[in-house]
Amino acid sequence: MSDTLTTNAQPAKRRRLALVASKGSLDMAYPPLILASTAVSMGWEVGVFFTFYGLDILNKRKLPALKVAPIGNPAMPAPVSAVPVQVPNILGVLPGSTALATAIMKSWFDKANIPPVQDLIDVTLQGGGKLYACTTTMGVMGVAPEDLIDGVDCLGAAAFLDFAADADVSLFI
């Protein structure tokens, strides 16, 4: 992160982004991290509070295995775009359908040159952004600090609100 000396042409107060990332599916890992990595690229201060299922994104073991489930998701597009046949939602209960939907979504990301979630985390951290693990979630889900990827801070709600109180943009995702 550049210090105030090297960014003296910027406004005196840096803009601040405070996000809550509450969902841990593959599709929902992207919105907070796209915003966070973009904000650090614009020189903003960034803090993302990962709570409940969102904590999976910071979990060393779960991060490479984030999934998307087709069941209960009527927006899930047809698996083969050339064949616009919507798979009946109820088929999402079949074994393997989550793995299949995840593989299909990953292939869309690959085709569109969308980087893996880990890359956006790296850009955010390297840009001085803070990734906060909700300590209540850690307690509820039995997650220890050593289960989390490097560079994460563990925080409670009051400390995050203290950071978010001075945010220019705050969003719950």
Add this chain to the structure above:
Amino acid sequence: MSVVTQHALSVDAKNLLCPMPIIKLSQSIQLIKVGETLELQATDPGSEQDVKAWARQTNHELVTVQKNDGVFTYYVRRTH
């Protein structure tokens, strides 16, 4: 006619979607000296508004934008 005939660095962000062109721009601007200009090429149609917003937020200067065959070419001067 081009205002910018020389640039210190060329950055290829073609076929990349948001947020990659902005991330590449932000990383690349650190590689040139203050006062120098870089060229960024992108095909993401959202990049035009994104690069303008980035320049506004970071106080670097978007010197000019050229559009040709779906390719946006941005010239950005490092100001600080």
